[in-house]
Amino acid sequence: QVQLVESGGGLVQAGGSLRLSCAASGRTFSTYAIGWFRQAPGKEREFVSAISRSGGFTDYAESVKGRFTISRDNAKNTVYLQMNGLKPEETAVYFCAAGRLMTERPWDYEYWGQGTQVTVSS
Numbered sequence: 001q002v003q004l005v006e007s008g009g010g011l012v013q014a015g016g017s018l019r020l021s022c023a024a025s026g027r028t029f030s031t032y033a034i035g036w037f038r039q040a041p042g043k044e045r046e047f048v049s050a051i052s053r054s055g056g057f058t059d060y061a062e063s064v065k066g067r068f069t070i071s072r073d074n075a076k077n078t079v080y081l082q083m084n085g086l087k088p089e090e091t092a093v094y095f096c097a098a099g100r101l102m103t104e105r106p107w108d109y110e111y112w113g114q115g116t117q118v119t120v121s122s
Contacts, residue, residue, distance in 0.1 A: 009116030
């Protein structure tokens with residue numbers, strides 16, 4: 001089993017940056033792909049980015065391409081999401097999730113963190 005803890009959220013002005021971290025427990029972290037999703041109040045959870053088990057492959061939602069960067073350090077059991085150029089409409093709770101496949105579908109991921117709030121002011 002994998003336990004995930006997100007951190008790094010907070011309040012930032014439009015155009016600002018944040019780096020989210022997803023720290024995992026367990027020695028099998030490197031066998032899981034990791035995805036980032038976000039959910040705003042009253043909206044469905046949406047895909048943001050994902051990274052393969054080795055870190056060699058990444059995927060991004062069209063809306064964040066060129067602004068967000070996902071990376072992982074398997075020695076530290078941590079995945080990062082660097083977010084630049086943040087927009088007010090990206091205010092949401094951001095979740096990381098672990099799964100056997102790197103996909104954009106939330107139901108493909110087995111384990112989820114509790115989420116971290118990101119608020120972007122205009």
